Amino acid sequence: MDVTVIATESLSKRFPRVTALDRLSVDVGPGVTGLVGANGAGKSTLIKILLGLSPATEGRAEVLGLDVATEGAAIRERVGYMPEHDCLPPDVSATEFVVHMARMSGLPATAARERTADTLRHVGLYEERYRPIGGYSTGMKQRVKLAQALVHDPQLVFLDEPTNGLDPVGRDEMLGLIRRIHTDFGISVLVTSHLLGELERTCDHVVVVDGGKLLRSSSTRDFTQTTTTLAIEVTDTDEHPDGTRAVREALHARGVTVQDGSGLPGAGHILLLTAQGEDTYDLVRDVIADLGLGLVRMEQRRHQIAEVFTNDDDAQRKEAVGHGG
């Protein structure tokens, strides 16, 4: 697989009155990449250029090794696109619609039907796929939009604000689905959002743009790798009615400093401690086993990407991405 999925070189797009993209140079590798920016930061303009639908004013860009200026059709055959806005006719069923879109991507009729059935199942649409789309919930419509972008098994998908309009549960499900597009389906993803926070769990790499300029491009691991905070949650037993406290005391006795997870969901039941290395994990396991408690969770708590930006000196930068989290 190519090392670079998307590459732009001082890419600019100027309209008579606004500059949508200003000398943007960025390389995106395989995996899930978040494109973050406030509304009007140039995200959609960038996608349009990458699909070969709108010529750049200057600079160049390549998608999957193909030049956007000259090989647009070849790019569009290999990528999928999920628009931000509604794009579904209400009077046809999801199956009919996605089959049609598969054929529009060049799949023969039989393959289009098979791929449609597969893809709709993967995005989580079952019996309802035979009903007209007009009766679907927002979450189901988003799934159909995603399915039409995946049905021709592209190498790369552009997802424009896929969590827009979803409730928290739907949002989590959509983010999980996006993660699976890469891990299970092997398709690279470029996902845009104006919320930095929600991309943290999902993306391998985050590109932040503002006013058409690149603010930052780095892997999510870089953003968060300094942290080694562990979060622990345990059950209570008859012997230890307050299991959390018992663990805290036992760990304290072994010289490990533990904090309450105050300010976090489930505060009071969650303990935070700084892991010194592999040994800390074993220690925690042993302590809890000795107490006879059940371990509900033990996870690495990453810092929010937003925190990384908060530490930044550039106040403007904070402004642009501070809505995350």
Added chain:
Amino acid sequence: MAAEQSPQALATPAGDTRIHNIGYRSYDGPRLGRSYARMSLYSQSLRGAYGLGRSAKSKVLPMLLFVVMCVPAAIMVAVAVATKAKELPLDYTRYAIVMQAVISLYVASQAPQSVSRDLRFKTVPLYFSRPIETGDYVRAKYAALASALFILTAAPLLVLYVGALLAELDFTDQTKGFAQGLVSVALLSLLFAGIGLVIASVTPRRGFGIAAVIAVLTISYGAVSTLQAIADVQGSGDAGILIGLFSPITLIDGVQSAFLGASSAFPGGVGPDRTEGILFVLVTLGLIVGSHALLMRRYKKVGL
């Protein structure tokens, strides 16, 4: 990568029902590209013009109009056979002119169906994020509506022709008349489809589209035929003939009376002569080409 995913089972919220997820399968089959996609859009749009592949409700009107188009032809044939007539009560070329209201109604209902829906529900970006380009979309839609109109207008001619042969009318005469009729309705289909689509593509609202197409077709015809009648009464026949350039149906009438042996429906039955006829042909072709150009311009702007 994807194919190596081990099979896993997903439990549904229902509890004991398990859906066995065989994992993601990638697609290695053929990708047939742009021309295939254009053909797919054409066939989908053509089927859609008769409500096929759409809801039962949307089949009613086009099917009804199709039947209304064909019934008079069937009756004429029945009469011709029963009375052992020497010729059909109506020329092949005249049929579409007489039935123009039905044709107009069909264009008005199906042109917005074909393009306004894509605009209204913003489906257009999904097309243009695929291999096809503006020209492919416009040509597929145009060809589909023109074909649908051709089916609508040629089917009754076929009924007449088959009936005429059954009634043992003169084969050469009938075949010639049928062929002339087909050329005429082909031209009519292209012209009406173009005008209908241009009007419909301006508005994402289907209702407006329907009203606008009906208005343009009927008002232009009403105005032209009134002016022609006035010109006829005042004895300026030539002016009357040239007025016919300003409505689609009289354009077709002019073309076929000049070149396709049709009797004109113009006042006094006098259509354009050959020289004037060339003007009618040029205007008709100009309108068809112009409609196509306008559609191209319209869709250039509809990006994502």
